[in-house]
Amino acid sequence: MIPLAEAATDLAELARRVEGGETIVVTRDGKPVLDHVPHQRKGGIDLEAGEACLLAAGIVRRAGFSSDDLDDPMPEDFRIRVLPVRAG
Template identity: 60%
Template structure:
């Protein structure tokens, strides 16, 4: 891991970007204190539905129940926040 001051990083950004592309992590400092890391970009994955299905199957869960009320998206009554709770 390489450490570079923010002033040097500003002047050498292209060079540092090439190093990061090659897998290097670079710590940028201000007044000797770390403020950020330059790291290689990692593509984020989404939800792996097949892995979820495999997990459920491995644990003997053959179906799941999900319930969303029909009025879930309906507007709340105007006095909703000032009404005392009923429970």
């Protein structure tokens, strides 16, 4: 832990330590007020990794699929059944 006044004057040094992987807790009047932590990139969904995972599982996307295919009739072996309602 490091007091806020000291952190303000030694920011460059703290940044170097955080870049090295250290987490630094900054305090005011002995109470923690913030953490300096290493930056973590947030990039959302990694589509390439998802595609690789599907391929590794043997799942191959059908070539040429488009939203127009949603209007095609369903195959005969595909049936939607109403599930029974459970009492209670």
